[in-house]
């Protein structure tokens with residue numbers, strides 16, 4: 039059923055359309071919001087998979103277009119339009135007219151309040167779009183470092199070789215000698231570089247718990263300074279200290295490369311090593327702590 043009202047010009051028109059008449063518009067609005075939601079999900083998936091500018095642009099267009107079309111259609115076709123002028127031939131209204139007015143008013147209120155589904159759909163569409171927009175921010179932070187900041191390529195059983203790829207044997211270094219070494223599968227690797235020093239010809243324990251880490255007087259330390267990452271390559275045999283040339287930090291080789299002078303805040307990590315049955319030097323395991331300076335100081 040519809041009610042006819044008259045406007046300023048005297049023309050009559052349906053004041054409140056039937057529920058059936060509005061249903062088509064409601065479907066249009068709901069479809070617009072649903073299309074927007076689906077496009078937003080597609081946008082999120084596209085970001086997650088690495089992104090493709092043309093696809094993301096098209097999905098963004100559909101997302102915003104769906105919200106816009108839905109809101110415009112809602113406002114234009116589902117919200118009662120005005121102004122309406124009621125005929126007022128007498129100033130005093132009859133009881134029946136007052137009841138009709140109240141009924142009309144309540145019907146209008148019901149019209150405004152009976153579309154919670156569309157409201158929720160609009161909220162879902164806009165909210166999801168806001169959440170999806172966090173993705174570009176997260177992706178701009180770059181790839182996740184995962185365990186890369188805590189580990190190096192060194193691992194148990196790694197064959198230790200010189201920069202030329204030659205395996206290290208017991209006779210490679212004289213007492214007091216020093217050499218830069220790498221795992222055989224990462225020769226030249228920046229964070230794998232390790233200084234090998236021979237401080238004597240008997241097994242040496244630098245710290246409690248490291249009784250097997252210094253076979254035949256060989257000790258291996260990370261070459262990356264714990265202050266700012268310079269290569270620590272100067273060995274003073276007389277004092278058995280390693281010197282970093284950048285800011286003159288000194289590390290005591292005999293006691294686990296603990297810093298004894300300069301700005302370095304912590305010891306050089308020591309690599310546990312052993313000689314295998316063929317006499318080649320190998321790593322017992324990787325470094326037991328991150329190499330180099332703190333994460334936030336690395337270049």
Ligand code: FES
Nearest residue numbers: 263265266282285
């Ligand atoms: S980088 Fe080694 S002391 Fe500064």
